[in-house]
Amino acid sequence: MIGYPANSILVLVEVSPSGQLRSGAAELIGAAASVGSAVALALAPTGNAERLGTELAALGAAQVLISETEEHASSVVVPAVDALAAAAAVVAPEAVLTANSIRGRDAAARFAARSGSALALDAVGISRDEEGIIAHHSVYGGAYLVDSAASTGALVITLRQGSSDLRSEAQPSNVQQLPVAASGAPEATITAYRETAAASSRPELRGADIVVSGGRGLGSGENFSLVEGLADALGGAIGASRAAVDAGYVAQTMQVGQTGVTVAPQLYIALGISGAIQHRAGMQTSKTIIAINKDPDAPIFDIADFGVVGDIFTVVPQLVAAIEAKRG
Amino acid sequence: MKIIVLMKEVPDTYGERTLDLETGLLNRSASEPVLDEITERALEVALSHREKDANTEVVLLTVGPAGTLPATLRKGLAMGADRAVHVQDPALLGADLSLTAQVIAAAAKHIGFDLVIAGNASTDGGGGALPSMLTELFGVAGLASLSTVAIDELTVSGSCNTEFDSYEASIDLPGVISVTEALPDARFPNFKGIMAAKKKPFETLDLAQLGIVIDQETARSIVISAAQRPARNAGIRIEDAGDAGDQIAEFLAQNQLIKGRSA
Numbered sequence: 001m002i003g004y005p006a007n008s009i010l011v012l013v014e015v016s017p018s019g020q021l022r023s024g025a026a027e028l029i030g031a032a033a034s035v036g037s038a039v040a041l042a043l044a045p046t047g048n049a050e051r052l053g054t055e056l057a058a059l060g061a062a063q064v065l066i067s068e069t070e071e072h073a074s075s076v077v078v079p080a081v082d083a084l085a086a087a088a089a090v091v092a093p094e095a096v097l098t099a100n101s102i103r104g105r106d107a108a109a110r111f112a113a114r115s116g117s118a119l120a121l122d123a124v125g126i127s128r129d130e131e132g133i134i135a136h137h138s139v140y141g142g143a144y145l146v147d148s149a150a151s152t153g154a155l156v157i158t159l160r161q162g163s164s165d166l167r168s169e170a171q172p173s174n175v176q177q178l179p180v181a182a183s184g185a186p187e188a189t190i191t192a193y194r195e196t197a198a199a200s201s202r203p204e205l206r207g208a209d210i211v212v213s214g215g216r217g218l219g220s221g222e223n224f225s226l227v228e229g230l231a232d233a234l235g236g237a238i239g240a241s242r243a244a245v246d247a248g249y250v251a252q253t254m255q256v257g258q259t260g261v262t263v264a265p266q267l268y269i270a271l272g273i274s275g276a277i278q279h280r281a282g283m284q285t286s287k288t289i290i291a292i293n294k295d296p297d298a299p300i301f302d303i304a305d306f307g308v309v310g311d312i313f314t315v316v317p318q319l320v321a322a323i324e325a326k327r328g
Numbered sequence: 329m330k331i332i333v334l335m336k337e338v339p340d341t342y343g344e345r346t347l348d349l350e351t352g353l354l355n356r357s358a359s360e361p362v363l364d365e366i367t368e369r370a371l372e373v374a375l376s377h378r379e380k381d382a383n384t385e386v387v388l389l390t391v392g393p394a395g396t397l398p399a400t401l402r403k404g405l406a407m408g409a410d411r412a413v414h415v416q417d418p419a420l421l422g423a424d425l426s427l428t429a430q431v432i433a434a435a436a437k438h439i440g441f442d443l444v445i446a447g448n449a450s451t452d453g454g455g456g457a458l459p460s461m462l463t464e465l466f467g468v469a470g471l472a473s474l475s476t477v478a479i480d481e482l483t484v485s486g487s488c489n490t491e492f493d494s495y496e497a498s499i500d501l502p503g504v505i506s507v508t509e510a511l512p513d514a515r516f517p518n519f520k521g522i523m524a525a526k527k528k529p530f531e532t533l534d535l536a537q538l539g540i541v542i543d544q545e546t547a548r549s550i551v552i553s554a555a556q557r558p559a560r561n562a563g564i565r566i567e568d569a570g571d572a573g574d575q576i577a578e579f580l581a582q583n584q585l586i587k588g589r590s591a
């Protein structure tokens with residue numbers, strides 16, 4: 001019988017149907033370990049416990065719980081909620097942490113409702129004071145910083161992907177299988193499935209240091225290669241405005257803004273983006289903002305550190321050449 | 329089929345949204361209230377189903393303060409919903425997600441439903457958790473963040489694109505779904521709809537009528553501090569005179585933003 005420290009933070013990490021860890025586990029475990037003892041929980045098909053245990057310990061999990069289940073590949077969320085309930089019963093964590101991803105949020109919300117716990121969504125960091133765990137939020141496009149806590153009991157927190165740089169030191173591997181009693185809650189049936197986590201050479205949008213985004217000003221999907229060229233010259237990720245997504249230039253997962261991804265990179269470059277308030281809500285806390293737009297009145301210039309009134313089709317090729325020249 | 333659409337009033341995203349730093353609550357008077365765009369798309373899903381299956385009732389449900397909400401919700405009736413239920417109670421001021429979910433669950437049970445349709449996330453809270461909480465509280469099946477939806481008598485199916493994968497799935501009714509902005513824009517209310525909306529049933533309920541007593545012992549999420557970040561200012565702005573690309577590169581170099589090739 002292993003005991004769990006009183007400051008345990010239960011972390012749900014995401015695993016692919018074939019049993020591979022999704023990106024984001026290091027961030028979650030790093031954040032958890034900064035305030036307590038990280039207990040990682042993963043669901044995986046049978047036969048993956050030892051390997052995942054080793055991988056998660058290397059990311060800083062003091063203890064690892066694996067629920068091996070054949071339903072992992074075919075289910076949407078119920079087995080994860082059941083596993084969270086089983087793990088929380090043995091660990092008695094001070095907080096429960098998941099990614100603020102679609103599945104992470106689904107599982108966290110359902111676990112909070114099932115267990116009657118307080119829920120803190122889309123945190124950009126966690127810390128603790130004398131009374132317990134605190135979640136930090138950046139709201140209304142980063143215009144406000146809000147801290148929240150649970151009035152009582154464990155706080156269930158979803159952490160915005162790519163928002164925290166904290167990483168933990170490796171721990172000795174300490175893995176256990178977690179027996180999970182199925183709740184029997186009605187579940188969706190998956191009828192078709194496709195992996196989309198593309199093996200791209202570019203950094204992921206969430207958490208990238210440099211983001212180059214394109215808007216309606218690009219004019220077509222083919223012209224988006226202008227955005228890609230600049231992103232590759234700088235080693236950056238690619239983003240887009242909702243107008244560019246709606247026009248079909250790029251996939252919805254690239255949308256930056258209020259209803260898309262929120263980013264806060266070192267450098268954000270907006271190409272042919274007007275800077276509507278909903279777009280700004282997803283990028284205005286970037287450290288440095290550069291904008292190129294041919295309309296001198298575009299609102300993006302109100303928040304740009306360096307704004308160019310000009311045509312992206314002439315300025316960007318010159319910029320790419322100048323970057324290559326400077327790097328030599 | 330009886331469909332409940334969860335409508336939410338939010339501050340217009342085109343306006344400035346402000347927080348009361350004392351309470352950590354949204355400053356409702358500071359910006360124009362509108363129906364959250366995504367909940368209008370949820371309503372559009374319900375209305376287009378009713379066009380195919382006339383034997384469908386579409387009920388709007390919202391939880392929020394008195395004041396502007398009844399007028400805001402009328403737009404949903406004008407778009408074509410059959411009736412509306414508004415839960416309001418002074419005790420709900422500052423309600424956290426758990427309490428809101430409890431109230432919506434009680435009201436939805438009071439109305440009765442085969443399907444509940446919500447938006448995937450609200451633009452003010454941005455939580456994206458309420459539909460999942462409801463699913464759990466009801467003990468029914470749910471599908472979150474659908475970008476396509478097909479409804480028939482006994483099931484709902486749809487597709488979801490997550491950060492890592494994409495899948496199609498279906499649930500047996502009764503159930504709860506949430507939809508994303510990938511679904512079609514909502515229709516505009518026409519004149520006939522606006523006139524008809526005035527006569528449609530509009531029920532207002534408080535917590536006592538739903539039999540809800542707020543339990544002080546229940547875990548709540550509480551705001552313990554709120555601060556405003558200084559607004560961002562405009563920096564340099566130049567007109568391209570033929571060398572803007574070079575000037576940006578110079579700016580990047582000065583700010584150490586051009587890294588050497590790593591590979």
Ligand SMILES: Cc1cc2nc3c(=O)[nH]c(=O)nc-3n(C[C@H](O)[C@H](O)[C@H](O)COP(=O)(O)OP(=O)(O)OC[C@H]3O[C@@H](n4cnc5c(N)ncnc54)[C@H](O)[C@@H]3O)c2cc1C
Binds near residue numbers: 217260277341
């Ligand atoms: C509820 C809600 C949520 C929303 N969420 C988001 C969101 O998450 N993200 C988002 O981005 N938007 C969002 N929007 C939409 C937002 O209001 C704008 O419509 C959108 O951001 C506009 O995209 P854009 O800047 O690419 O297009 P436009 O506003 O059309 O701007 C295109 C710009 O390109 C410039 N341009 C054209 N050609 C050139 C050229 N050759 N060289 C240089 N410049 C050129 C034009 O001057 C113009 O300023 C949301 C809206 C609502 C109502």
Ligand SMILES: Nc1ncnc2c1ncn2[C@@H]1O[C@H](COP(=O)(O)O)[C@@H](O)[C@H]1O
Binds near residue numbers: 336448454456
């Ligand atoms: N107070 C409310 N009244 C009615 N519906 C709501 C309310 N809050 C949230 N919802 C619904 O739940 C969805 C997701 O909300 P949220 O979890 O707050 O992001 C919204 O798009 C609405 O459909």
